[in-house]
Amino acid sequence: MVTAQPALIGIDWGSTSLRAFLIAADGKVLQEHAAAKGASTLHGHPAFVAALDEVTGAWRAEYPSLPLLACGMVGSQHGWLDVPYASCPAGSTDLAAGLRTPDDTLLAIVPGVLCDDGVLPPDLMRGEETQIVGALAHHPALADSCVVLPGTHSKWTHVAQGRIVRFATHMTGELYAVLRQHSVLGRLMAPEVAPSDDAFLRGVAAARDAGELGLPHQLFAARSLGVTERLPHAVLAEYLSGLLIGHELRAGLAWRTAHGLAHQPLAMVGAPALCERYQLALRHFGQPAGLVLDNTAPAGLLALARAAHLI
Amino acid sequence: MVTAQPALIGIDWGSTSLRAFLIAADGKVLQEHAAAKGASTLHGHPAFVAALDEVTGAWRAEYPSLPLLACGMVGSQHGWLDVPYASCPAGSTDLAAGLRTPDDTLLAIVPGVLCDDGVLPPDLMRGEETQIVGALAHHPALADSCVVLPGTHSKWTHVAQGRIVRFATHMTGELYAVLRQHSVLGRLMAPEVAPSDDAFLRGVAAARDAGELGLPHQLFAARSLGVTERLPHAVLAEYLSGLLIGHELRAGLAWRTAHGLAHQPLAMVGAPALCERYQLALRHFGQPAGLVLDNTAPAGLLALARAAHLI
Numbered sequence: 001m002v003t004a005q006p007a008l009i010g011i012d013w014g015s016t017s018l019r020a021f022l023i024a025a026d027g028k029v030l031q032e033h034a035a036a037k038g039a040s041t042l043h044g045h046p047a048f049v050a051a052l053d054e055v056t057g058a059w060r061a062e063y064p065s066l067p068l069l070a071c072g073m074v075g076s077q078h079g080w081l082d083v084p085y086a087s088c089p090a091g092s093t094d095l096a097a098g099l100r101t102p103d104d105t106l107l108a109i110v111p112g113v114l115c116d117d118g119v120l121p122p123d124l125m126r127g128e129e130t131q132i133v134g135a136l137a138h139h140p141a142l143a144d145s146c147v148v149l150p151g152t153h154s155k156w157t158h159v160a161q162g163r164i165v166r167f168a169t170h171m172t173g174e175l176y177a178v179l180r181q182h183s184v185l186g187r188l189m190a191p192e193v194a195p196s197d198d199a200f201l202r203g204v205a206a207a208r209d210a211g212e213l214g215l216p217h218q219l220f221a222a223r224s225l226g227v228t229e230r231l232p233h234a235v236l237a238e239y240l241s242g243l244l245i246g247h248e249l250r251a252g253l254a255w256r257t258a259h260g261l262a263h264q265p266l267a268m269v270g271a272p273a274l275c276e277r278y279q280l281a282l283r284h285f286g287q288p289a290g291l292v293l294d295n296t297a298p299a300g301l302l303a304l305a306r307a308a309h310l311i
Numbered sequence: 312m313v314t315a316q317p318a319l320i321g322i323d324w325g326s327t328s329l330r331a332f333l334i335a336a337d338g339k340v341l342q343e344h345a346a347a348k349g350a351s352t353l354h355g356h357p358a359f360v361a362a363l364d365e366v367t368g369a370w371r372a373e374y375p376s377l378p379l380l381a382c383g384m385v386g387s388q389h390g391w392l393d394v395p396y397a398s399c400p401a402g403s404t405d406l407a408a409g410l411r412t413p414d415d416t417l418l419a420i421v422p423g424v425l426c427d428d429g430v431l432p433p434d435l436m437r438g439e440e441t442q443i444v445g446a447l448a449h450h451p452a453l454a455d456s457c458v459v460l461p462g463t464h465s466k467w468t469h470v471a472q473g474r475i476v477r478f479a480t481h482m483t484g485e486l487y488a489v490l491r492q493h494s495v496l497g498r499l500m501a502p503e504v505a506p507s508d509d510a511f512l513r514g515v516a517a518a519r520d521a522g523e524l525g526l527p528h529q530l531f532a533a534r535s536l537g538v539t540e541r542l543p544h545a546v547l548a549e550y551l552s553g554l555l556i557g558h559e560l561r562a563g564l565a566w567r568t569a570h571g572l573a574h575q576p577l578a579m580v581g582a583p584a585l586c587e588r589y590q591l592a593l594r595h596f597g598q599p600a601g602l603v604l605d606n607t608a609p610a611g612l613l614a615l616a617r618a619a620h621l622i
Contacts, residue, residue, distance in 0.1 A: 123535050184464075228425070
């Protein structure tokens with residue numbers, strides 16, 4: 001067996017964590033390091049230099065000529081270097097043109113993307129653009145599609161001719177976290193979540209059928225379901241998760257239709273367990289399940305390194 | 312001038328605070344005591360007895376025959392005594408029939424109200440039913456009306472023939488608090504709120520015109536408005552307030568129409584500054600301003616004491 005030669009050191013550098021990849025020319029991840037060195041936990045140039053050395057130093061010693069490319073919140077105003085956003089429509093070429101490098105380093109950082117039609121408030125992503133590029137690299141059918149990235153700040157993205165033309169972010173995961181930890185609803189919940197597809201799907205159905213009732217009402221109603229013991233406290237967190245993901249799907253599917261994407265492919269990119277939850281909810285909306293992809297950042301970083309002629 | 316004789320010691324005993332009133336037979340509040348002795352801050356029968364003595368002891372020494380009546384979270388499962396909810400439709404007679412008294416005390420506690428049509432999740436109130444009874448005592452035209460009680464958990468109430476027939480709660484105030492204190496949106500805000508009707512009404516308009524976009528998206532968009540400096544950080548809290556109140560009004564007004572109340576009187580009961588904010592938002596929805604009432608709990612307690620033949 002011949003070991004593939006590494007072509008790139010790629011880093012998915014988010015707010016709270018960092019994953020570094022030694023990537024072969026065919027996209028294979030040869031080695032991986034993870035560290036709790038998120039961009040929001042580091043302050044000042046030397047701290048970022050030290051974190052970069054920690055996770056990539058051994059690879060750079062062994063392969064000194066490899067380029068380094070990072071995506072994510074490391075490029076934000078609270079990260080290492082505030083890399084200006086690329087504007088929609090944004091594809092690989094646009095993103096590659098926007099790479100920036102902190103002084104005295106060899107690391108290039110991918111820009112985030114700004115969606116601004118001049119009518120609605122603007123929307124922002126950092127890191128997801130690279131995952132989308134990675135998804136498209138392996139699945140050319142997604143060149144005209146709807147790509148959903150579930151998470152703390154879920155993104156619904158309209159991709160046309162291989163470029164991100166618009167997107168909408170939903171604060172789903174963050175709402176779940178703050179309501180669990182800090183609300184009267186959360187105080188009613190059991191400390192440990194008892195997994196329950198039934199409670200989750202009850203929440204999804206409540207969102208789907210909400211009519212004009214609205215989420216702020218349904219959040220209080222979730223508490224009332226607990227107080228009146230119509231729903232065991234142990235599964236209230238699952239109901240809340242279903243309610244919030246259901247509201248995201250409701251808005252996201254309407255957005256998808258409004259932009260003529262109802263018959264385009266739908267792909268979900270993210271942690272498999274979370275994507276499976278979204279797929280379950282999607283079926284409850286009567287929608288066919290889409291493609292699910294995990295960890296597309298390395299493929300995206302490789303594609304962007306090529307587009308920028310770093311390799 | 313003849314000083315009116317007191318007829319009742321009434322207590323509005325909520326989760327976080329307590330207000331006690333010495334009430335005359337004509338509804339006039341002769342004296343008032345407030346204390347930071349909310350029901351959620353007290354644990355066990357002796358603590359409640361001590362708090363009651365502290366705020367009413369002097370009055371009881373002077374007027375030993377006066378009845379005592381309390382409303383609010385003191386009657387919840389986390390309060391002094393879990394007083395069973397009255398079911399909708401609930402008027403003064405129904406509430407008076409549900410009074411309960413903790414052992415070895417002279418205090419009667421008003422039940423909360425349960426709204427349960429068997430289709431939607433149930434909804435709950437404790438304390439607001441007494442404020443509604445008080446509003447009706449002074450304004451007979453509200454016997455068939457929509458009464459809104461803005462706050463941490465805003466209530467929209469359908470009153471028919473003087474009874475609460477249904478209601479819907481919106482977690483507006485609590486969402487504002489948890490998002491300000493614990494979200495990425497809150498972290499972007501200035502520590503002090505700069506009052507701005509303009510930013511508030513921009514938030515109201517965003518909610519009014521949201522279409523299917525949904526609140527979780529608009530919360531992230533509010534952050535993006537801050538990050539891209541389309542909205543000064545100093546007024547982001549006002550925008551958030553407008554967005555949340557706007558979503559409540561949007562849902563509440565649709566609910567009002569769905570229940571045939573669009574042409575009935577609309578009254579708001581609550582703190583004047585908050586009600587004024589709601590009125591401002593209401594006008595932005597093209598709705599005429601309603602009646603605003605403050606501190607109707609004493610009148611409600613008096614009416615319920617009469618209905619229960621305590622006086």
